[in-house]
Amino acid sequence: GIQVEQSPPDLILQEGANSTLRCNFSDSVNNLQWFHQNPWGQLINLFYIPSGTKQNGRLSATTVATERYSLLYISSSQTTDSGVYFCAVESGGTSYGKLTFGQGTILTVHP
């Protein structure tokens, strides 16, 4: 099946700093989503971005499907941004309709 690798595994920032999280995948994808898992375990949808660029406030994401990677940018980070960020992809064939998750990036933002 498709492999999803996220980097870095851990990231520690001071409030106000910017960061870039990366997601590499091993095959073509039909769907790519970024999630934030908060300390209570809830997976919050950030972006549905199989290709192109999207922005939502301080967050933006870019997926270059032909090169099999996606980037999540967080600007002016806040302590509430802390948590685990997951990239999840849906590929074709027998994987239609199923999300495969990466291992996540653990982000800690200090005040």
Place this chain on the structure above:
Amino acid sequence: EAGVAQSPRYKIIEKRQSVAFWCNPISGHATLYWYQQILGQGPKLLIQFQNNGVVDDSQLPKDRFSAERLKGVDSTLKIQPAKLEDSAVYLCASSQAFMNTEAFFGQGTRLTVV
């Protein structure tokens, strides 16, 4: 619009006991998923329903896990008997269509087997 609802939020049981989790997807969403998330890992798909039919249950340990979605809306996931390694968060998700659409997750049920 209400999100995906799950209950209970937390459950502690002894090994060899049984447990059931409930999920109510977003209204109108035909596809429902159950994922298992072990501590420190990303969620992994257990079973996928399209309306009330099973699309994929290849990763479901069928000797102890079962799931149903009788009327194409609510779903239950059962474990019987539970093992220590079943300790995890069980996440339910739903999407409007079978593929190429955004999936939305519930808050999850944290299961601890002692």
